[in-house]
Amino acid sequence: MTRLRAARALIGGAVVGPVVLELAGARIRTVRPARDDDVVDVDLADGMLSAGLLDLQVNGAFGVDVAAADGAVWRTLLAGLAAHGITGVQPTVITAPLPELVASLARIGRARDAFADEPVARVLGAHAEGPFLSPARAGAHHAEWLLAPTSDHIDALVSDPGAHRALRTVTLAPELPGALEAVRRLTREGVVVAVGHSDATAAQVHAAGDAGATMTTHVFNAQRPLIAREPGVPGAVLVDDRFFVGTIIDGRHLDPHVVSLVLAAAGRRAIGVSDAIVTAGLAPGEWYDFGGQPVANDDTGLGRRPDGTIAGAGVVLDEGVRRMIAAGLDPAAVLAACTENAARSLGRTDIGHVAEGALADLVWWDGTWHPSRVWIGGRALASGSR
Incomplete structure (x- = not known):
């Protein structure tokens, strides 16, 4: 057993401390207030302890594109994220021809199994961001590969056993023909359905909630906007308690003031994500393939197509945390959005929480909000990201 004392820890959405955690094997056995006579193995006298970050939208990073990744290349991505x-992590595959998308999902499932016992980021299941998206809100997705969510197309998505077993989340536009029945079918099979890349009215979003949708993909980006007499997608999900609200926190997709509004409106339903792509964590200017088109980071940490279209984030999630805190957002709210809230959106209590019985996936943050030390399943990594 390992006893760990933290001067401050994020527990239940609030900063508390000092606390002592007893780690038994891969899990947290107890969490209690610290006492003067405690004898501990690890004393975190400064900074803050939290559960490990959960990033529910990662298309890639460190030169790895999850749509094409297979075999040992996954270690580059998963170890890099863990550091x-x-x-x-929920590896996210954007719109592609359906057979290619299904093959990508199956590879993600194999990676989840292959790296389950290694001290790297856990694969939480696959996220299919497309192809059931609105042509009017396609963003960086190939418009010619978009499909309506008909029963035949849903069959093709879930008929492959490997892909079906890996699939955890599907983003779709609820205004498309057949979308509501697709929502009902996918949710019956235990898939989280997210509203995204959508030109839906607020009424159509609420109808998707009636059908079982519970998530939002990158609120305010690639969706009908909120205006005075039509709440659009953002207005609908911010006031509808059935929806968790995925929010890119790189400081570029959304102004930090807008992120602050999301945190205030959605509270425990706000989810911080990176939307990281293949260029995340790399220097600007080098071109990679992403979704069948070239992409490179600009000087601000955005991945852009040659025509300037934003393709995703060129930073990983801990940098987003730092950017939000530097902009004045409450550290507890930012970290909760990337840990506890994210776990709840997937129905998980064993990750994302500093709590008895949860997996001992932990991060000790220094005074500049860099991860000084990381534990996965109670095993300490060699070092953090610096």
Whole structure:
């Protein structure tokens, strides 16, 4: 057993401390207030302890594109994320021809199994961001590969056993023909359905909630905007308690003031994500393939197509945490959005929480909000991201 004392820890959305955690094997056995006579193995006298970050939208990073990744290349991605305090990840595949998308999902499932016992970021399941998206809100997705969510197309998505077993989340536009029945079918099979890349009205978003949708993909980006007499997608999900609200926190997709509004409106439903792509964590200017088109980071940490279209984030999630805190947002709210809230959106209590019985996936943040030390399943990594 390992006893760990933290001067400050994020527990239940609030900063408390000092506390002592007893780690037994891969899990947290107890969490209690510290006492003067405690004898501990690890004393974190400064900074703050939290659960490991959970990033529910990662298309790639460090030169790895999850759509094409296979075999040992996954270690580059998963170990790299873990060093940045990201202990759980939902690999995200954007729109592609359906057979290619299904093959990508199956490879993600194999990676989840292959690396389950290694001290790297856990694969939480696959996220299919497309192809059931609105042509009017396609963003960086190939418009010619978009499909309506018909029963035949849903069959093709879930008929492959490997892909079906890996699939955890599907983003779709609820205004498309057949979308509501697709929502009902996917949720019956235990898939989280997210509203995104959508030109839906607020009424259509609420109808998706009636059908079982519970998530939002990158609120305010690639969706009908909120205006005075039509709440659009953002207005609908911010007031509808059935929806968790995925929010890119790189400081570029959304102004930090807008992120602050999301945190205030959605509270425990706000989810911080990176939307990281293949260029995340790399220097600007080098071109990579992403979704069948070239992409490179600009000087601000955005991945852009040659025509300037934003393709995703060129930073990973811990950098987003730092950017939000530097902009004046409450550290507890930012970290909770990337840990506890994210776990709840997937129905998980064993990750994302500093709590008895949870997996001992932990991050000790220094005074500049860099991860000084990371534990996965109670095993300490050699170092953090610096």
